[in-house]
Amino acid sequence: MWEELTERQASALARLREPFPEDAVELRPVYVGEYDRNDAGDRFVPPEAYHVCPRCGKRHPLPAKHLSYIGHARITERLNDVDPSWSWRPMASRQDGAPLVIAGGLWIYLTVCGIERIGYGDADGKLGADVTKEVIGDAIRNAAMRFGCGLEMWMRDDEEVTLPPVAEDRRVPFSPHLGAKAAKAQRKLADTIAAIHDLGAYDGNDIASAIFAEFGQHYYRMNEPTVEAALEFIDEVFPLPEPQCEGQLSLPVDDVEVIPL
CATH class of the missing domain: 1.10.238 (Recoverin; domain 1)
Incomplete structure (x- = not known):
């Protein structure tokens, strides 16, 4: 059933769909290279894949694609401009009233100008105390897209893959990857x-x-x-040089006299 929009709602939602300026667009790198596994079977990005990216300037694994997106703060600013009384609520809550996050994901209802849309957010693999905040922000962005907010970001077809630079002066850190039950x-x-x-x-x-x-x-x-x-x-x-004391000088072999004990 189609929703009957008032003139005010239609005008407000049209403003919600306006394109964002280019300086609001951020790039999220997505690694598309090969992964490795430790003895426990845990998958990880090989440490040698990390480089300073020639496209975004950040240090992350390469090769990678870059997805365009609008950050949570910009989406919130747009929602506030269009409808200061906008709101969201989780589809399900825990007994203590907190949003119910299942397998790292959260379903929500977003209400703008009296119209409700659903959205889904996840933490994109992040861990720690800020996971819930990350999930909520992602869900609001996703639900706002259902209204057309930032929709052009999802429609950009960026198949360009940024490859590792041929040479790099900075040495890649060595980080041992061992499972919890490593011998x-x-x-x-x-x-x-x-x-x-x-x-x-x-x-x-x-x-x-x-x-x-x-x-x-x-x-x-x-x-x-x-x-x-x-x-x-x-x-x-990979032999290591012999340690020397400060000020120690190397003597020619001919100058060394061996005294038998």
Whole structure:
């Protein structure tokens, strides 16, 4: 059944559908590359995928597409301009009255100028205390789109994929990816790689790649015997310089006299 709109409602909703200025449009990167998994089967983005993006200037995994969207604050500003008495309510609530978030998602009703639309929001994988706030903001944006607010963002066809830069001066941080039940030997190997990386002698990601090339296994999936072999491999292929005391000078071998005990 079609809704009969008054002239005031039609005028207000037309203003709600007006395009946003370009400076209000934000870009959300969406990683489209390959994922890796640790020994527990948890999926994660490989650390070497992180770069400074040449398109948005932010540091995030590449390759990626960039989705255009309007932030929650701008949507709220538009709703306030069109109908200062707009409101939303959850489709379902908990016994304490809080919105019922199921599997990270929330269904709501959004009312603008006396007209009601539904919307759905999720936290986009975010965790922590701000999840509920993130879900509500996303649901309001989604429901406002049902009124046509920011609809052009959903209609933009951006198939362009931003690839990693060919070269980058900044070194990619090494972050060990171990499952909660990782073996002691796996943790020892990961700690060794991280320690060498932190010393600055070698890149931990290069060490991890070399281990995979040599053994056909990622460091976080190795069993204890293979870990020991990998540690020996690291000592041989990535030797560390001998530590020296401050002011220590190296002597030619010919100048050293060995005194037998």
